Amino acid sequence: MSPAIITLIVLGIVALLFVTEAIPLAIAAMGGAIALGILGVIPITQVFSGLSNSTVILFAGMFVIGGSMFHTGLAQKMGETVVKYAGKSENGLMFAVMLITAVLSAVSSNTGTTAALMPVIIGICAVAKISASRQLMPLAFAAGLGGIITLVGTPPNIIAAGALKAAGFEPFGFFEFAWIGIPLTIAGMVYMMFIGKHLLPKMEISTDQEIEQEIEVSVNDPKKMWISGIILLAVVIVMGLDLKAIPLEIAAIIGAILAVLTGCLKEKQAYHSIDWVTIFLFAGMMPIAAAMEKSGAGKMIADIVVNAMGGSPSPMVVTASLFILSCGLTQFMSNTASTALLAPIGISIAKGIGASPHAVLMAIAVAASCAFATPVGTPPNTLVLGPGGYKFMDYVKAGSGLVLVCFIVSIIIIPMVWPFFPK
Structure with a gap:
């Protein structure tokens, strides 16, 4: 049996496990990577290579920075400010969230944008008494849509332009993608506000309640709020500038370290802030995606x-x-x-x-x-x-x-x- 067929079979099994959730998603993903290693589709040394992937490191760093915003009470404060102007309407908040995210993603990393805004959005939802599940998926979708608007918004745009140039054709211009990116973003926002929201889960998330309890403990520390805010702002600016000397994951980890060193949250709280399901799910899928390409x-x-x-x-x-x-x-x-x-x-x-x-x-x-x-x-x-x-x-x-x-x-x-x- 060829490596390609083996890869497709493993991917099919993983997809089935994802859909049925017979076992946790992270275990299904890691199990798929292990299977491909044992079956010889990928080198056995690459089975856990996803754990060292730069995006996984970025995730971990931003989770800690987000945690510092909750422990200092900054996310709650920002949430109160946004709700004051945008109101507590689900559609009003969704419009604001998706618009801001799409604009930022057009000129910076959509992953970085999502990571930076996620703790803010959760804080807004806590104040507005809306489950975070109603706003976080629109946030992620808007990041993907906004990335289409410019040449540098997402890697596929650059690859398509490069392929045209290599074949002797006129490549796409920097803002040429906006002709399709802006209509798609508008259509996506309309869809999520009037149709997609009815397909989102309606639930109270226990983590939100835990966060609120933690905020009540530390909300009276404006100094640490400022420190946490400055750290987040600095990380976002560095990510937006796309400095070659400071990649996204390095900026995130430096921010996370500073959050702990400045007392915005304790070391154990930092570890607790990281969503390990997300880490292992993404890390497990990286070798599977690589196998799809190489096999x-x-x-x-x-x-x-x-x-x-x-x-x-x-x-x-x-x-x-x-x-x-x-x-x-x-x-x-x-x-x-x-x-x-x-x-x-x-x-x-x-x-x-x-x-x-x-x-x-x-x-x-x-x-x-x-x-x-x-x-x-x-x-x-x-x-x-x-x-x-x-x-x-x-x-x-x-x-x-x-x-x-x-x-x-x-x-x-x-x-x-x-x-x-x-x-």
Whole structure:
């Protein structure tokens, strides 16, 4: 049996365990990675490599910084301020949360944006007496949508532009993605405020109550509130500047260390602030995603879809098919890997039928950012999993509709802005 087939079988079993939640999500993910190592698909030394991944380190650091905001009472204070102006309306808060997140994600890391805003949003929900589960998934979705707006908002955009340039075509401009990114963001916000919110879980999260109890203990320490706020602001600024000397994970860990050293929270409280389910779920999926790419499982799926389109498919069929394929792969595979895999295929097919590849490449890149239907599709989704108290099917229910909305909007707008046969 080929490594690609083995990988697909393991992925299928893991997906089934995710959906049924017969065993905890983190154990299913780590079990999949271990299985691939034992079966020889990936080197046994890479089974736990996900635990050293920079994104996992980023998660841990931001969880601690978020914890310091709760222990000092800063999150509560910020929540009271936002609620004062935005009100306690669920839709009003969701609009504000998604708008701010999308704007920030357009010019900075969507993972960093989600990590930085998450503790603030939980504080707002505590004040507004709204379960965090009603706002954290919209936060993660808005981060994904906002990243589409600019060239640097998310890696797939850069890869698509680079693939066009390498093939001798005019690459996408910095703000060219806004033609599709802004409509998708608006459509996504409307969907979540009027349809998606009805698919989100309605529950009281025990962690919220624990947080409130902890805040009552330390709320009278304005000095530590300021320190905690300055640490968060400094980390966000460093992340926004995208300094090569200080990567996101380094900024997060430095912030976490400073939070402990300055007494914003104790060492044991810092450890308690980290959501270990999120850490192990993401770490477990990293080797599985790598196996999808290296074993050829992803390419096998792509070849099947391409062959199914026939010899001379219409440009619209190609665009729609590759959008669906890219979107499907990115639910369990790195969006960077999905785009890198499909970009040359899209250019080749477009050239074969005499059409401009720009629409096809834009569809592939946009679809790779539509990883809304699983908690492992993109780091922002994974980051809110534990704090939001979500289950795998919560993402399927709320995220699948958003994926469909993005597909419809993209298929309408992309050919209008990037014609298949430009004059």
